[in-house]
Amino acid sequence: MSDAGNTTSGPLPRACSFAIRILVRFGDCDPAGIVFYPRLLEMFNNLVEDWCSEGLNFSFDDIVIKRGWGLPTVHLEADFLAPCRLGETLTAKLFVRDVGTSSIKADIALCGPDGRDRVRGNIVLVLMDRQSGRAMALPGALRKSISSFVVSG
Amino acid sequence: MSDAGNTTSGPLPRACSFAIRILVRFGDCDPAGIVFYPRLLEMFNNLVEDWCSEGLNFSFDDIVIKRGWGLPTVHLEADFLAPCRLGETLTAKLFVRDVGTSSIKADIALCGPDGRDRVRGNIVLVLMDRQSGRAMALPGALRKSISSFVVSG
Amino acid sequence: MSDAGNTTSGPLPRACSFAIRILVRFGDCDPAGIVFYPRLLEMFNNLVEDWCSEGLNFSFDDIVIKRGWGLPTVHLEADFLAPCRLGETLTAKLFVRDVGTSSIKADIALCGPDGRDRVRGNIVLVLMDRQSGRAMALPGALRKSISSFVVSG
Amino acid sequence: MSDAGNTTSGPLPRACSFAIRILVRFGDCDPAGIVFYPRLLEMFNNLVEDWCSEGLNFSFDDIVIKRGWGLPTVHLEADFLAPCRLGETLTAKLFVRDVGTSSIKADIALCGPDGRDRVRGNIVLVLMDRQSGRAMALPGALRKSISSFVVSG
Numbered sequence: 001m002s003d004a005g006n007t008t009s010g011p012l013p014r015a016c017s018f019a020i021r022i023l024v025r026f027g028d029c030d031p032a033g034i035v036f037y038p039r040l041l042e043m044f045n046n047l048v049e050d051w052c053s054e055g056l057n058f059s060f061d062d063i064v065i066k067r068g069w070g071l072p073t074v075h076l077e078a079d080f081l082a083p084c085r086l087g088e089t090l091t092a093k094l095f096v097r098d099v100g101t102s103s104i105k106a107d108i109a110l111c112g113p114d115g116r117d118r119v120r121g122n123i124v125l126v127l128m129d130r131q132s133g134r135a136m137a138l139p140g141a142l143r144k145s146i147s148s149f150v151v152s153g
Numbered sequence: 154m155s156d157a158g159n160t161t162s163g164p165l166p167r168a169c170s171f172a173i174r175i176l177v178r179f180g181d182c183d184p185a186g187i188v189f190y191p192r193l194l195e196m197f198n199n200l201v202e203d204w205c206s207e208g209l210n211f212s213f214d215d216i217v218i219k220r221g222w223g224l225p226t227v228h229l230e231a232d233f234l235a236p237c238r239l240g241e242t243l244t245a246k247l248f249v250r251d252v253g254t255s256s257i258k259a260d261i262a263l264c265g266p267d268g269r270d271r272v273r274g275n276i277v278l279v280l281m282d283r284q285s286g287r288a289m290a291l292p293g294a295l296r297k298s299i300s301s302f303v304v305s306g
Numbered sequence: 307m308s309d310a311g312n313t314t315s316g317p318l319p320r321a322c323s324f325a326i327r328i329l330v331r332f333g334d335c336d337p338a339g340i341v342f343y344p345r346l347l348e349m350f351n352n353l354v355e356d357w358c359s360e361g362l363n364f365s366f367d368d369i370v371i372k373r374g375w376g377l378p379t380v381h382l383e384a385d386f387l388a389p390c391r392l393g394e395t396l397t398a399k400l401f402v403r404d405v406g407t408s409s410i411k412a413d414i415a416l417c418g419p420d421g422r423d424r425v426r427g428n429i430v431l432v433l434m435d436r437q438s439g440r441a442m443a444l445p446g447a448l449r450k451s452i453s454s455f456v457v458s459g
Numbered sequence: 460m461s462d463a464g465n466t467t468s469g470p471l472p473r474a475c476s477f478a479i480r481i482l483v484r485f486g487d488c489d490p491a492g493i494v495f496y497p498r499l500l501e502m503f504n505n506l507v508e509d510w511c512s513e514g515l516n517f518s519f520d521d522i523v524i525k526r527g528w529g530l531p532t533v534h535l536e537a538d539f540l541a542p543c544r545l546g547e548t549l550t551a552k553l554f555v556r557d558v559g560t561s562s563i564k565a566d567i568a569l570c571g572p573d574g575r576d577r578v579r580g581n582i583v584l585v586l587m588d589r590q591s592g593r594a595m596a597l598p599g600a601l602r603k604s605i606s607s608f609v610v611s612g
Contacts, residue, residue, distance in 0.1 A: 026202050026213045027195050030332060031339045031392055031519075032529050032589060033218055038333065038504060042180050042497040049179050053240070060179045060490075061240035065186055070491050077536045083592075086337055087206070087214035130491060133542075183485060184366075184492045184545055185376050185436060191348040191486065198344060213337075223338050230383045236439075239490055283338060286389075332508050332519045333501050339524055348486050355485050359546070366485045367546035371492055393512070393520035 016093040017106070017149040018051040024088045034083035040119055041078070044108050047092040048073075048125065056145050069136070070128040074103075078121035088113055096149040102127045102135040104146060107153070169246040170259070170302040171204040177241045187236035193272055194231070197261050200245040201226075201278065209298050222289070223281040227256075231274035241266055249302040255280045255288040257299060260306070322399040323412070323455040324357040330394045340389035346425055347384070350414050353398040354379075354431065362451050375442070376434040380409075384427035394419055402455040408433045408441040410452060413459070475552040476565070476608040477510040483547045493542035499578055500537070503567050506551040507532075507584065515604050528595070529587040533562075537580035547572055555608040561586045561594040563605060566612070 022043050030036040052071070053059040063069050084090060095107040103126045110119040129136045138146065175196050183189040205224070206212040216222050237243060248260040256279045263272040282289045291299065328349050336342040358377070359365040369375050390396060401413040409432045416425040435442045444452065481502050489495040511530070512518040522528050543549060554566040562585045569578040588595045597605065 025199055026217070026336060027198060027342055027344065029337045030523075031335045031337065032523050032531075033337045034531075036333055036504075037532050037535070038497045038501040041500050045180060045495075045497060046178055059240055061238075064179070064489075064491050065239060072491075072493075072539060072542070073496050074539050075537070076496070076539075078534070080531060080533050080535075083531070085214075086218060087212055179489060180495055180497065182490045183370075184488045184490065185370050185378075186490045187378075189351075189486055190379050190382070191344045191351060194347050195344040198342075217336075217338050225338075225340075225386060225389070226343050227386050228384070229343070229386075231381070233378060233380050233382075236378070331505055332523070333504060351486060352484055365546055367544075370485070371545060391520075392524060393518055 015095070015151055017096040017151050018047070018055045018094040020047055020050050020092050022046070022090045022092050022110075024084050024086055024090060026086060029086045032083075034085055037080060040080070040084065040110065041076070043090070043092055043110060044076075044078075044121065044123065045073070047094050047108060048106075048123070051094050051149075055149060056142065058142060058145075064130075068130050070130050071125050072128060073123050074126050075124040076121065077123075078119055080119055082112070082116070082118045084110065084112065084118050090118065095151050095153070096146065097122075097151075097153060099138070099143060099146045099150065101137050104138075168248070168304055170249040170304050171200070171208045171247040173200055173203050173245050175199070175243045175245050175263075177237050177239055177243060179239060182239045185236075187238055190233060193233070193237065193263065194229070196243070196245055196263060197229075197231075197274065197276065198226070200247050200261060201259075201276070204247050204302075208302060209295065211295060211298075217283075221283050223283050224278050225281060226276050227279050228277040229274065230276075231272055233272055235265070235269070235271045237263065237265065237271050243271065248304050248306070249299065250275075250304075250306060252291070252296060252299045252303065254290050257291075321401070321457050323402040323457050324353070324361045324400040326353055326356050326398050328352070328396045328398050328416075330390050330392055330396060332392060335392045338389075340391055343386060346386070346390065346416065347382070349396070349398055349416060350382075350384075350427065350429065351379070353400050353414060354412075354429070357400050357455075361455060362448065364448060364451075370436075374436050376436050377431050378434060379429050380432045381430035382427065383429075384425055386425055388418070388422070388424045390416065390418065390424050396424065401457050401459070402452065403428075403457075403459060405444070405449060405452045405456065407443050410444075474554070474610055476555040476610050477506070477514045477553040479506055479509050479551050481505070481549045481551050481569075483543050483545055483549060485545060488545045491542075493544055496539060499539070499543065499569065500535070502549070502551055502569060503535075503537075503580065503582065504532070506553050506567060507565075507582070510553050510608075514608060515601065517601060517604075523589075527589050529589050530584050531587060532582050533585050534583040535580065536582075537578055539578055541571070541575070541577045543569065543571065543577050549577065554610050554612070555605065556581075556610075556612060558597070558602060558605045558609065560596050563597075 028035045028039040091111045093109045098105040107122045181188045181192040244264045246262045251258040260275045334341045334345040397417045399415045404411040413428045487494045487498040550570045552568045557564040566581045
């Protein structure tokens with residue numbers, strides 16, 4: 001069976017906190033034949049989602065559904081350096097840069113099959129209590145776990 | 154590295170032409186916490202896309218970009234039997250039922266981790282020449298290849 | 307100011323329960339330059355959403371967020387008769403056909419600027435109690451309101 | 460008939476180059492009940508698309524399909540200040556800031572029904588020749604037209 005899931009399949013790219021491979025699908029592409037850019041940002045979110053689930057053992061289902069928290073992206077920057085095309089397999093790399101009281105800063109790169117960056121960006125995530133709508137401090141164990149993923153720039 | 158790509162990872166489910174595993178992601182889900190149904194149909198399309206690419210060696214990139222053809226879904230039926238939830242890994246199964254001059258009929262099932270069907274549907278695909286906007290006969294070798302995937306109902 | 311919202315702007319097409327106009331956007335279209343079909347089903351859902359909100363005064367926000375209910379599509383059929391292209395304004399028409407204890411049956415048509423059907427389909431919606439995961443009877447006033455939209459086939 | 464299209468319906472917000480209203484739909488929202496952020500970026504793109512079509516009379520269909528050009532977003536920044544909720548009507552405002560040889564710089568704001576900014580961002584667009592994959596100079600008349608939309612910061 002073909003697997004569109006999340007099997008560990010090799011060593012991390014150097015200096016990167018976490019990485020996944022993403023196939024560029026028909027539904028990701030626009031009439032220009034390249035990935036529609038909001039879909040590239042959805043790939044950013046998928047990368048964070050997989051890191052939370054597999055790296056931190058703290059899935060979006062735990063965060064949002066079970067605990068009533070949220071981990072929204074509050075800031076985003078992205079440079080779209082070269083188009084991503086239908087059928088290409090991209091490597092999405094997460095570089096965790098800093099952990100604050102309730103926030104996480106990270107860089108993201110989407111690389112083409114040739115190893116060159118197609119998209120480079122950075123994000124800030126904040127842990128929220130959805131009931132109050134306010135930022136909340138990262139629990140100690142989680143903060144420690146996140147810290148273990150920090151790589152220097 | 155975590156792999157959101159398409160690695161062959163085991164035997165086919167019985168009586169099924171082709172299957173992939175699909176992780177239900179945050180971006181697939183609606184405010185009711187279950188998969189937004191147009192995303193379930195996008196999963197149908199992803200299944201067909203992977204079958205074309207991996208099963209038939211005739212990718213959507215070949216079909217649409219390189220040859221200027223299309224393989225649109227012209228008919229669709231679906232029964233949504235039970236909700237699919239965030240974080241679940243679904244098995245999407247394709248059952249090719251019939252090959253016509255230019256059309257392919259297939260059943261599709263999306264199964265939950267418990268092995269029970271969540272969605273059951275059927276589709277009709279037609280090979281089109283996009284220049285003329287008309288159906289075109291499936292090339293002989295392709296037709297033969299598709300026929301090898303037909304399973305009885 | 308340009309309005310991508312929902313202003314009443316004219317009489318209903320004949321024999322139709324409710325209708326909206328939908329602009330085919332860049333993000334709706336695939337590398338073949340036509341609407342990616344899961345997006346056509348999202349248009350089906352948008353039509354139902356607007357009918358609930360404007361026709362029934364019973365918005366998805368009321369149903370899902372405030373009351374904890376759901377109104378999922380449990381059955382869907384669609385025939386994709388002709389492609390919908392970037393920049394076209396479609397007319398999406400809802401024809402409510404039947405109201406049961408907890409279900410609503412309706413036909414849907416998406417028409418092109420030339421007035422010809424591009425997509426014809428039908429759906430079954432069911433009112434659910436999300437806590438129990440079971441169908442629930444449509445409240446009397448709502449059932450009466452829905453009945454007033456029924457048109458014969 | 461309800462209109463999800465693009466009818467001019469009032470004066471521009473002050474100091475803004477172009478604006479549209481956008482209804483937050485069920486399919487835009489995630490299990491946390493707020494807009495999934497890649498959908499907010501799709502709203503950015505829809506705003507640019509409507510400005511090109513209605514403001515510049517130079518639609519994405521003209522640019523991408525008829526001429527074989529592209530107008531990709533090459534840089535993006537966004538601050539997500541407050542969540543956008545199901546059923547809200549947002550005002551998306553475009554502030555064109557600068558026109559270069561082949562590029563356009565603009566700020567974007569998505570405002571809630573209370574008039575306060577929910578998202579603030581900026582983008583850089585570049586006119587591309589898709590055949591060569593290179594930036595191309597904005598045609599003189601188009602450059603002049605764009606310049607008429609520039610507002611100071």
